[in-house]
Amino acid sequence: MTKKKKLDKGSLITIIIAAALLIVTLVLENTINANSLLFTVIRKGAVYSLVAVSMNLLNGFTGLFSLGQAGFMLLGAYTYAILTIPTDIRDTIYYLYQGAGFRFSTVDFFKNIFGAEDTAGFVSMVLGVLIAIIAAGIVAAIFAFLIGLPVLRLKSDYLAIATLGFAEILRAIFQWDKLGKVTNGANALRGYPTFSDFNITDASGKIVFRLSSTIPLIIAGICIFVIILLINSSYGRAFKAIRDDEVSAEAMGISLEKHKSLSFCISSFFAGIGGALFAMFASTVQAKTFTSAMTYEIFLIVVIGGIGSVSGSCIASFLYIACSEWWLRFLDNTQYIGSFKVPLLRNGFRMVVFSVVIMIIVLFFRHGIMGNNEISDIFNRKKKKIDENGTEENKMHRRLTDNEK
């Protein structure tokens, strides 16, 4: 808790590790084969970490069991896509509905101001994308606020069912024909800027410097950092108090309604941003991808990482995505060892293995990878022990840092 004025050793090490990984990604991206599955894992992993951390804020830190994450991602993804598709290709994308009903693109808006060529074009694209990403978060947060009004009165399983139902309804609405002019019905939205548009190209269109895997890491990293700051603030403490004991929290004067709504909105805000990033990752947006299975995937990541641990959620999402996209791929294809055909391996078998893994985790590793510890706690543990035994000097130091706050 002495973080505000002076970083403790653990947090410092965590930041260094994160920065180092970022640089490694940047270097690898520009040196090895860009089509490697590694980069798919990094991009999708970054997106999923953000969504998992946002879900953890709700489930792990505020104690609200919500399963609406895919719904908020959907809102974010659509908001992002609708805001950024260039106006000149809109009609071809919405051709089934005789052209688009909504003709505003943040990217074009900035291109009109700064110009569409070379550097100016790139800057306009980046600005347009950033604005659209933030808008995606805001739209998700507004919906969360409205849905939260009735739904947050529910507790535990009932809240989960209500939020899950909301996500499903939303998915159905976005596929509704009548909204086709805006959402393109059940058809995909595409043509908007994706991660690969962040690669810097020369005049002939040849890529000179790759950024497409580093950018998602940076955006997700910033968002996660904001969430960590929130968790360590007095609001975060109030959230944790509500999780631990609602009655006591209320008796201390913490307004349950206000704080639950706040946590729900913030979590949805970041899920919305996660949705926008997911749209950039997938390069097409279609409502049918945001199923409840997606929420379960994210929930699974949260559980594997440890409910109540931000670093756990991040580690788990990269592991999970690496397994599902890369390391366990072979389970989906028929494999031969010599001339022996390995039984059971066929499309979908990966998910069977996954289910078994989940069951093992739930039964034997209930606290997940990190429990409710953070990476910084591991490095701080040694220091903490001294504190508990309490040399006078340490205590003095602690009191001083508290006074500063």
Place this chain on the structure above:
Amino acid sequence: MSNKILSIKDLKVNYGGIEAVKGISFDVEEGQIVTLIGANGAGKSSTLRSIAGLIKPAAGSIEFNGDAITGMDTTQIVKKGITLVPEGRKIFPDLTVEENLKIGAYMRKDNLADDMNRVYSLFPRLKERSWQAGGTLSGGEQQMLAVGRALMSKPKMIMMDEPSLGLAPIVVRDIFSIIREIKEEGITVLLIEQNANMALKTADIGYVMETGKITMTGKGIELLENEEIKEAYLGKHK
């Protein structure tokens, strides 16, 4: 000193469809320890919870420091200076001792260091364990933490719901000496207890509640001498 800090008139509270409190009136004078004693289901907890704003009273009025606080939100009531130490301690088990204390001061945005030190000097045990999770403390320490947490909001009146619940007799004695210390600091204490003996010895004024009504009033020591009370609550046979 006869300045009424809390004044309750004809308070009725319904709890789960039954009338738990059937129209009680009593006053608490500033700087005193006042206790409500009575058996299970007499309506003591409901009375406290309705003063704290956790449940809304069905009828009657509650005045604190001259302001009507009937039916107000807990957040407002805490701001006015009433804090409840809930039954069964209810500390936050996964938060550290220090975080627990900080939550107690959630409604204040000013400097906490002085109050932190004050609570730590009142409970040196908590200082030793300030980095430990609340759930790892013993029952007595948890009760101290709950009281310390309540003090962090700088209350004018502190209400305690069964502070001796489930604690060893020696720890109970500690808790009651702390209650007296709190009084010394000028904070009014409203205490409800089943441990009538300890409560009446400590309190200036005692009220006896039976099935939702106040049946007896008197100075703490006087009530302790009362034959009926001896029989009903102190387990003395004729």
